[in-house]
Amino acid sequence: MAKTDYLLKTPKGTKDWADKDMIIRDKIFNTLSNLFKKHGGVTIDTPVFELKEILTGKYGEDSKLIYDLKDQGGEICSLRYDLTVPFARFVASNNISSIKRYHIAKVYRRDQPAMTKGRMREFYQCDFDIAGQYDLMIPDSEILNILIDGLKSLDIEFTVKLNHRKILDGIFEHCGVKEADVRKVSSAVDKLDKSPWEAVEKEMIEEKDQPKEVVDKIGEFVKQKGTIKETLEFLKSKDLENKNAVEGIEEMEVLSNYVEAFEIDKYLSFDLSLARGLDYYTGLIYEAITSASAPPKDVKAKKLKDDEDASAFVGVGSIAAGGRYDKLVGMFGSKSIPCVGISFGVERIFSIIKSKTNLNSVSPNHTDVYVMAFGGGEGWNGFLKERMSIINQLWKQGINAEFLYKNKANIRKQFEGAEKSSAKLAVILGKEEFPQGNVRIKRLGQGEENEGDLVKIEEFVEKVKQQLEEI
Numbered sequence: 001m002a003k004t005d006y007l008l009k010t011p012k013g014t015k016d017w018a019d020k021d022m023i024i025r026d027k028i029f030n031t032l033s034n035l036f037k038k039h040g041g042v043t044i045d046t047p048v049f050e051l052k053e054i055l056t057g058k059y060g061e062d063s064k065l066i067y068d069l070k071d072q073g074g075e076i077c078s079l080r081y082d083l084t085v086p087f088a089r090f091v092a093s094n095n096i097s098s099i100k101r102y103h104i105a106k107v108y109r110r111d112q113p114a115m116t117k118g119r120m121r122e123f124y125q126c127d128f129d130i131a132g133q134y135d136l137m138i139p140d141s142e143i144l145n146i147l148i149d150g151l152k153s154l155d156i157e158f159t160v161k162l163n164h165r166k167i168l169d170g171i172f173e174h175c176g177v178k179e180a181d182v183r184k185v186s187s188a189v190d191k192l193d194k195s196p197w198e199a200v201e202k203e204m205i206e207e208k209d210q211p212k213e214v215v216d217k218i219g220e221f222v223k224q225k226g227t228i229k230e231t232l233e234f235l236k237s238k239d240l241e242n243k244n245a246v247e248g249i250e251e252m253e254v255l256s257n258y259v260e261a262f263e264i265d266k267y268l269s270f271d272l273s274l275a276r277g278l279d280y281y282t283g284l285i286y287e288a289i290t291s292a293s294a295p296p297k298d299v300k301a302k303k304l305k306d307d308e309d310a311s312a313f314v315g316v317g318s319i320a321a322g323g324r325y326d327k328l329v330g331m332f333g334s335k336s337i338p339c340v341g342i343s344f345g346v347e348r349i350f351s352i353i354k355s356k357t358n359l360n361s362v363s364p365n366h367t368d369v370y371v372m373a374f375g376g377g378e379g380w381n382g383f384l385k386e387r388m389s390i391i392n393q394l395w396k397q398g399i400n401a402e403f404l405y406k407n408k409a410n411i412r413k414q415f416e417g418a419e420k421s422s423a424k425l426a427v428i429l430g431k432e433e434f435p436q437g438n439v440r441i442k443r444l445g446q447g448e449e450n451e452g453d454l455v456k457i458e459e460f461v462e463k464v465k466q467q468l469e470e471i
Contacts, residue, residue: 013113013121015347019364024353025124028346029104031153032126036102039146041128044101046086052076058085058328060279061187065109079108083127084280084341085328091131091339092332098132104346120347129341131329137251139340140284140324141258147320147342148264151288156352158319160267161193161225162286163274164252165323167235170245171272174238175217177210183279184208189222190275193289193317197223222273228256231270251283276323283324284340290319290352319352320344363422368468369394369401370418370444373409375431382408383429390427390439390460397461399468401427418444424471425464428452441467 010016017025036043055066055078067079080086083103091099104126113120128146130139144160151158168189172182188203197219204210204218224234235249252270259265276285322342330336371391373383387403394401403409404417418426428440439460442452455463 011121013109013111013115013119015115015120020359021350021354023364024357025346025350028154028344028349028353029126032150032344033102033104035146035150035153036128039100039128039142041100041102044087044090044103045105046080046083046090046103048106049077049079050086050089052078054089054332055081055085058278058280058331060183062278065111067108067110081109082107083125083343084129084325087127087129087131087341088280088325088328088339089332091329091337092335095333095335096131097335097337100128100130102126102128124346126344126346127341129339131337131339133338137254137258137284141255141262143322143340143342144259144268144286145262145264147286147288147322147344148267150344151320151349154349154353155356156290156319156349158267158288158290159269160286160288161269161271161274162228162284163271163276164248164284165276165281166244166248166283167252168248168272168275170240170242170248171221172218174240174242174245175221176214177218181208181210185210185218186275189218189273192222192273225269225271225273228252228259228265228268228270231272232256248283255284276321280325280328281323282326285321285323286342287318287321289317317348318345319348365420365422366400367402367421367423368399369425369427369464370414370421370423371401371403371427371429372411372414372418373429373431373434374411377431380408380431382406383431383434384408386429386434390429390457393461394427394464397465399461399464425467426452427460427464443467443471 033043049069052066052068053076056063059066059081062081066081069077069079083105087101087103090096104124106122107125108122109120111119111121128143130143132139144162147160168186169182172185173179177185185204185208188200188208191203192200201215201219204215205212210218221238224231226234232249232252235245240246240249256265259268274285274287276287320342322340324338324340326338327336329339371387371394373387375383384407391401391403402417402421402423404414406413423444426440426442426444428442430438430440433440433454434457437457438454439457440452440454441460441463443450453463
């Protein structure tokens with residue numbers, strides 16, 4: 001075979017998922033899917049690419065990160081940036097008035113990847129959204145419940161920061177920001193989780209063209225954070241008369257009662273610096289963050305070559321985020337459907353879980369039974385056809401089983417195969433026993449002295465089931 005003249009690697013910002021990685025990822029998917037179903041969610045799927053005009057104008061400054069595709073027969077398409085805009089298009093195009101939906105799929109960002117910070121070009125999102133006209137803040141509080149329950153179920157330490165777009169926009173207007181500048185000022189404030197106030201202040205003055213007295217007033221507000229009730233008291237003390245701010249404060253007061261009923265208020269921090277840069281948010285916004293410790297010496301020594309593991313130490317930032325977007329569906333049709341949702345970032349959650357997992361204890365195999373044949377000498381044919389017949393009976397009963405792909409199978413090689421597959425039981429066809437209508441069921445991992453139980457062939461499937469239930 002000719003040697004390749006190209007570098008054998010995945011594209012920048014992407015990764016392969018190895019067998020043990022898939023065990024961890026499947027656990028995340030299953031945990032979140034079961035949670036979504038518990039809350040009445042139904043799953044949908046949408047194309048991995050959309051018409052470019054569907055995505056255009058929905059993401060603010062982040063629109064530059066959309067992957068555009070070449071013209072195909074007169075249609076300009078782009079890879080989906082998230083699962084929210086395709087969902088809104090789905091709701092509008094199917095004339096849906098209410099739905100609880102979840103969607104687990106890959107999305108794409110034409111970003112400069114930072115693998116050690118969990119920022120990739122191709123990654124999974126797990127979304128749950130509630131669309132429909134309901135009483136104030138009830139769906140929002142349930143979404144927060146789902147967010148917190150999901151991260152607790154995955155054994156992740158976190159804090160949920162929340163804010164309200166109406167309050168934030170009202171604060172900016174109160175401080176003297178022109179309506180046309182609100183979004184660009186908002187994107188600067190959103191960087192306070194990564195940058196000190198001095199850097200954000202400089203950006204607003206020098207790059208966003210805001211007067212220093214306006215920026216100083218903004219600083220008095222966006223440095224405030226605490227419980228919902230503490231931050232509400234702070235806001236009320238400022239005598240905000242702005243219509244947006246007043247409406248947002250009223251909604252947060254309602255939410256405060258509901259999160260207490262769900263017993264999740266202790267996980268929430270009302271942080272006035274949280275802005276969420278996406279243009280389509282109209283109300284409550286939130287993100288879950290996890291703090292990270294410094295890398296241990298062995299990780300530093302490797303110079304963070306193992307990106308996925310290192311990301312858990314370097315700091316992955318936001319691991320889930322979402323908010324209310326009441327006008328997005330209306331952009332695609334005449335009817336506006338209020339929506340609120342949450343998106344879990346799988347790769348970042350995966351990095352955290354993998355860093356805490358002993359991979360030696362993780363088996364990518366799901367084999368329960370290994371079918372073997374013992375014998376030798378003159379006339380020995382390996383019982384290959386007989387092993388196939390036995391294993392077929394196990395498969396028909398839904399039992400995960402394997403055998404060695406060898407006509408005359410060496411005993412040692414069969415046990416090595418069973419160990420590699422992490423099988424719990426062996427069904428053994430002995431040269432003398434099998435012709436008499438018997439097989440032996442041996443529990444693996446208990447030493448050679450455990451010969452197992454001799455059972456009739458017609459009874460062996462039930463005996464296997466019984467023993468697997470006992471293990």
